[in-house]
Amino acid sequence: MNRYIFIFLVGLMFFGVAAAPLSTAHADEVKNKDRKQTLNIAHRGASGYAPENTIAAFDKAVEMKADMFEVDVQMSKDGELVLIHDTTLDRTTDGSGNVGDFTYEELQKLDAGSWFGEEFAGEKIPTLGEVLDKYRGKIGILIELKSPALYPGIEEKVAEELKARNLDKPENDKIIVQSFNHESVQKVHELLPSMPLGVLLGNTEVTDEQLSEFASYAEYFNPNKAMITKEFVDRLHSFDLQTQPYTVRDQASADYLLKAGVDGIITDFPDYVDPR
Known part of the structure; x- marks a missing residue:
């Protein structure tokens, strides 16, 4: 074989082998970059x-390196902002009745963890202020005004709690307020014009x-995932x-x-969005 042809073929084989992992690495880098651009909520x-909506769940979100966690805000009988999804206590606590019919002190006596597992017995219904103080600067918080x-x-x-902590003008959308009640979202916009809203x-x-x-008043449109194409x-x-969009509970949906190309994914399982 001609010496130059031999050198050319060897070089071609070398660069072909070397290029393959580089190409694969680049593909993985692009994929990872896309994932990082999609907020894991x-x-x-x-x-x-x-x-x-317990400290245990919020701590787990931080541990799993989620970008944000979402909370549901309601109000006790005596005006305390408490975090619970249902307007009644029956499903996620050992209490019964409407959230708004109980004082904060009464709500604090309830067990909000045992329904999920014995290891979570004694978890309390947290307040918005408690969660803002504990997690600000550690993870983003998506605040939903529930009913x-x-x-x-x-x-x-809610505006007062945010203002008191200088969180009414968040950088990089680390605090977002949203609701199904669009009049309520508009009201927050009037109270906090710089607050990112959904x-x-x-x-x-x-x-x-x-x-x-x-x-005209919100930065985010967050629909049921079934709407997304x-x-x-x-x-x-x-x-x-x-x-x-919400709410992802399986890998295929994520x-x-x-x-x-969504901007964020609201999920019960953060590892479905980013398996870190």
Whole structure:
């Protein structure tokens, strides 16, 4: 064989072998980059692994390196902002009745963990202020106003808690307020003009006129994950709205949403979005 041809073939084999892992590494880097751009939001904390809306669930979200966790805010009979999803106590505590019919002291006597597992016995219903103080600077917090029509003045109360901690002008959207009640979101916008806000919606058709209105006071449109397609994400982005759909409880849904290009994923299982 001609000496030059031999050298050429050896060089070709070398660079071909060397290039393959570089190409694979680049593909993995791109994939990881895409994942990091999609916020990993632990739904009610890492609620697939610990009782929802408890310190245990929020600690688990931090441990799993979620970017944010979501909380549900309601109000006690004596005006304390408490974190619980249902408007009744029956499902997630050993109490019974409407959340708003109990004082904060009465709510603190309830066990909010045993329903999930014996190892969580004694978990309490936390307050918004307690959670802001414990986790600010450690992880982002997505605050949902739950059934605000039941709690007149809850928007002002939330605004006061944020202002008191200089969190009413968050950098990098580390604190976001959202609700299914769009009038309530608009009210928060009036109270805290610099606060990033989100509009929640179920699996319902939405017009361009509605999206334009939402974009006038909110930065996020967070729908049921069933609404999401790549085309719909592009449509939301055309209105300068980011989207963080809910609620992922399986790996296939997480993978689908990542490919659709959503800005964040609200999930009970943070490891489905980012397996760190």
